[in-house]
Amino acid sequence: MIELKNVHKRFGKNEILKGLDLTVPDLENTVIIGYSGTGKSVLLKCIVGLLRPEEGTIAVDHRIVADLDRDELADLRGRVGYVFQFAALFDSMTVEENILLALRRRGLPEAEMHERVREALDMVRMSGTELKYPAELSGGMRKRVGLARAMALRPAHILYDEPTTGLDPVTSAVMDQLMIRTRDLGVTGVVVTHDMKSAFAVADRLAMLYEGTIRQVGTVDEMRNSDDPIVRQFIEGRPEPEATT
């Protein structure tokens, strides 16, 4: 379980997260929606310890991230996979080397590492690309390799940062399928997106981030039927909030 309590994050005088509270239950996909620039990616980076909030606590599996020492943080990052918006593959390495890099840190036997690479690429349907470089792959393929890299560590949670942004509708649907399949394999997912089609497809629960706090959390049906004009405007993609009668 991932729990965020009263999280504040500032960059200079600009406060992005303003006392955010959110609980991500295990074995579900929780999708965080919200306007661009509202701090969705910042939130993910705080969860995995890449950014440190000024106030509040973030606990992953009951361990408070800010209290972890270097080794404990490395251990936590082995349990929390991260799929970056633009995949963030190392461009000087092949697909196989990208995934192996994650595994080498864990000191696994060579044969097991190669088996995990094969398994992870197979899962995202990217077998046969082991020797290709990221520059030789399309955006969708890179994102799938990014997911394979995260999955190779067999994490308990995966954080997805805008997994379908910039992809064509078919590749987006493939990414959605992979996120659902990953959840079905027992991995908790936190998905940040403003692609509502994808959000509805993969979400067990949706949370809307608005002006630094969580505006509403609910199931897909609850969010679709929300009375909150801000939530409705975002979900329905209207330029103005719904007029209240």
Place this chain on the structure above:
Amino acid sequence: MHSPASLAAPWWRRIVSQVGRSTLGAGRAFGDVKTWRSLVLVQMRRLGVDSLPIAVFIAVFTGIVLALLSSYIFTGAVPLYFVGALVGKTIMMELGPVLTGMALAGRVGASIAAELGSMRVTEQVDALETLGYEAPSYLVVPRVLAATLMFPVITAFAVAVGVISGWITAINLLDLTSQEFVKGLQEFYRFKDLWFGLLKSASFGAAVALMGCLMGLDAKGGAEGVGAATTRAVVWGCQSILVLDAFWALVLL
């Protein structure tokens, strides 16, 4: 984490605290031998061996100019065999290390800053950390170590080439024989001339690589941010060389 209290602390306390944190961080990164051990050799080839041609090119012309310049200064004033002494001492102690360092600040410093800057703005540095690596151990230490070890090697080549080019210039373009040139070279040579130059160049290597890493990892935004970081790395690298050059002269001469 910067608490409001720490932000309100006096500037000197913040500096002391920052220096303390950086020292601890550097100690931890160098202690993480398992991470950087296998990467140093790769960086030594990239930063060192590949930089040899530019260092040799500069040394050839430095040797020529020094021989001609010293002949111009010494003619009619002191015996011409002093040309050998001036070429040898100047190249070993000053121009070899400094000009090589400056050239490599452009080549090595810029390449490190551009590479790490691109990694920073495309989230590859964040990705590295989510995989359990620390950027200082994986990215900074191998580059700083490689440059510290390879700058003296390249400088040694540059010194040798510079002296040889000065010698060839002297015997072909000046009224000087090989014996006279070598006499000047030997008469004033001290072992310190050599190690002083090589020690300086090791410190230049560390400074240039460190500036490249710091500026690259601090890059923000997109291509423009990487460009700005690269420029800063070269400027700070060159300035560090000049400051260190004066420091070593004050301390060791």
